[in-house]
Amino acid sequence: MESYTEQIRTLAVDLLKSGKVDVVIGYRKGSVPMATVPFMARTPEQAKQLTWDSHCTLNLANYLTNRQEKIGIIAKGCDSRNIVNHIVENKINRDQLHIIGVPCKGMVNPKELQALLDDKIVSYSESGSTLTIASSQAEIKIEREDHLRDNCSLCTHRNPVIYDDLVGEVVTEPVLDDPFKDVNAIEAMDTDTKWNYFDDLLDGCIRCYACRNACPLCYCPTCFVDESDPQWVGKGQNETDIKTFHFLRAFHCAGRCTDCGACEAACPMDIHVRAFTRKLIKDSKELFGWEAGLDISKRPPLDTFAPDDPNDFIK
Amino acid sequence: MMASLLEHMGMEKDRVQFSWISSAEATKFATVAREVAQSVEALGPNTKFVKGSD
Numbered sequence: 060m061e062s063y064t065e066q067i068r069t070l071a072v073d074l075l076k077s078g079k080v081d082v083v084i085g086y087r088k089g090s091v092p093m094a095t096v097p098f099m100a101r102t103p104e105q106a107k108q109l110t111w112d113s114h115c116t117l118n119l120a121n122y123l124t125n126r127q128e129k130i131g132i133i134a135k136g137c138d139s140r141n142i143v144n145h146i147v148e149n150k151i152n153r154d155q156l157h158i159i160g161v162p163c164k165g166m167v168n169p170k171e172l173q174a175l176l177d178d179k180i181v182s183y184s185e186s187g188s189t190l191t192i193a194s195s196q197a198e199i200k201i202e203r204e205d206h207l208r209d210n211c212s213l214c215t216h217r218n219p220v221i222y223d224d225l226v227g228e229v230v231t232e233p234v235l236d237d238p239f240k241d242v243n244a245i246e247a248m249d250t251d252t253k254w255n256y257f258d259d260l261l262d263g264c265i266r267c268y269a270c271r272n273a274c275p276l277c278y279c280p281t282c283f284v285d286e287s288d289p290q291w292v293g294k295g296q297n298e299t300d301i302k303t304f305h306f307l308r309a310f311h312c313a314g315r316c317t318d319c320g321a322c323e324a325a326c327p328m329d330i331h332v333r334a335f336t337r338k339l340i341k342d343s344k345e346l347f348g349w350e351a352g353l354d355i356s357k358r359p360p361l362d363t364f365a366p367d368d369p370n371d372f373i374k
Numbered sequence: 375m376m377a378s379l380l381e382h383m384g385m386e387k388d389r390v391q392f393s394w395i396s397s398a399e400a401t402k403f404a405t406v407a408r409e410v411a412q413s414v415e416a417l418g419p420n421t422k423f424v425k426g427s428d
Contacts, residue, residue, distance in 0.1 A: 245382060254384025254422060299425045306383060313375050338382045342375050361375065372377055374393040374406055 063111040063161060066226045067133060070159050071106035074131045080157050083131035084119050085109040092183040093169040093192075097122060109133070111226075112185055113167045113203055116324035120144070120275040123151045130156055135163035137319035139219035140352025141275040144315055147358060150278060160222025162230040164188070165211035166320075167203055170329065175199060210320035210333060213238055220353055239341045245334070257302065263328035264301045266294070270332045273325035276312045283307060309335030314343045314359040317352050385422055388413040 071083040087098040087108040095114050099122070100106040111133070119132055120141030130151075134142055139160060145151045167190065173180055178194035185191065188203045215238070218229050237243075245253060268284070271277045283291045284304055292307070293300035309316075309332075318340055322332040343349045346369045347360035360368075377390050391410050395403045 242382075250384050250386055252384075253382065257383050293425070297425060299423055302383075303423065306379065310376055310379060313379075335379070335383075338379055339375060342378050346375065372392050374391060374409075 063226050064109070067109050067111055067159060067161070068107055070224050070226070071100060071109055071131060072103045074157055075100065075103045075106055079129065080131040081128040083109065083133070083159075084122050085133040085159075086111065086115045086117075086119075089114075092180050093172065111161065113165070113190065114169060116166045116208065116320065117273055118275045118319045118321040121273065121278075121321070123156075123275075124278040125150060126155070128155070131159060132156060133159050133161060134219050134222060135161045136214065136216040136218055136220070137163075137317045139221050140216060140317040141319060143221055143352040143355050144276065144317070144359075146355055147352075153355070157224075158219065158222045160219030160225045162219070162225070162227055163211075163214075163217045164203065164230060165207040165214065165217070167206045167211075168208045171206050172201070175201070208320055208324075209241075209331075210318045210323070213318065216317075216350075216353070221355065239337070241334070242337050242341045245338070257305075257334070258298065260331055260334055261298075261301050261305060264305070264330055265328060266296065266301065266304065267327060269325040269327060270322035270330075271308055273321040274308075274312070275319070275321065276315050277308070283311075305332070305335055309339060312336055313339040314347070314349060314361045315351050316340055386417050388417060389420060 067085060071085065074080045074083060081101065083100045083106055085098055085100065086095040088110050089096045093114050095110065095112065097117055097119060098108060100109055115135065118141055119134065119138050123130065123132065123142065123145050132138070132142065139158065142156065142158060146153050172190070172192050176192065176194045176197055176199070178196050180192050180194055182193045183191070185203070189200055190203055191198065191200050213235065215232055215235060217232055219225070245256060248256060271282060284294070292303045316336040316339060318333065318336065320333065326332060343351070343360060349360045351359065377392065380390055381387050391413070393406045395406060
């Protein structure tokens with residue numbers, strides 16, 4: 060992955076120097092180990108701060124909404140699918156973009172890595188697929204594949220679907236035996252167990268809206284939870300309001316969610332927010348044969364009408 | 375998909391029903407309304423997504 064960083068920097072510097080783009084959106088190292096932050100490089104000098112490792116978990120398509128300038132953007136599989144979403148939904152023009160595609164090998168779950176050591180991780184490095192984490196007391200080496208984020212281990216679109224330059228080689232797309240095991244497990248529960256499952260799931264929610272803010276799909280100028288006239292949903296810690304927020308936010312992502320996991324990466328309370336969107340991803344696939352963000356010429360299923368749309372639910 | 379997500383989240387299936395009835399289909403309207411009322415009555419009072427019930 061170090062070579063990825065070098066290639067990304069070279070491409071970004073060239074793009075900025077030649078004036079092809081005004082800004083390159085990528086990641087740079089965060090202030091603590093195992094953290095990256097989204098970064099907008101506006102000069103070739105700044106572009107040298109760009110980086111790539113197994114912690115580039117936020118979705119950069121989130122930073123494209125309604126931008127006017129020419130933009131270079133680093134895109135792994137899921138980011139590229141969200142860029143397609145943005146183009147289809149007229150939030151950005153394809154002509155404005157120079158997409159630097161990065162075939163993704165999956166991002167790791169930092170909380171899982173931290174759990175491997177008793178003390179706080181103070182240094183992190185990676186070489187190929189081997190990650191080295193160290194606290195003040197111990198140092199261990201682990202394999203990336205064993206500690207992927209949940210959504211990355213379920214990902215079947217690791218290669219960018221749209222790009223102008225490609226960093227590194229195309230990776231083999233995994234084939235999953237049972238991609239919706241998690242959703243099926245919830246579907247198998249009875250009604251009240253389901254209700255309680257989601258009650259427990261949302262137990263820690265503090266309504267910080269980090270999931271919404273990190274989500275590239277949530278670009279409404281005023282989110283329904285922030286509206287005051289009419290006030291669609293209460294603003295407090297009432298359980299019903301919390302559940303209404305998560306239910307509706309998820310539904311707004313129906314047929315659009317790429318399972319990029321930015322919501323969960325952003326959640327300070329470690330809530331499995333994807334439990335909602337995963338069901339919608341499964342339904343989109345089963346009802347409409349649809350996976351979001353794969354084709355720039357197709358609109359999402361809930362945005363269009365086709366005579367053969369499933370309508371068994373209508374009496 | 376919305377009904378499916380609600381069901382997934384633990385709402386009873388029959389609480390949310392959809393129908394397409396033209397203004398000229400009075401009989402169908404009455405029949406559907408009766409069916410909806412019956413199935414909801416069978417489920418009893420709703421406590422989910424009701425503020426103050428939790």
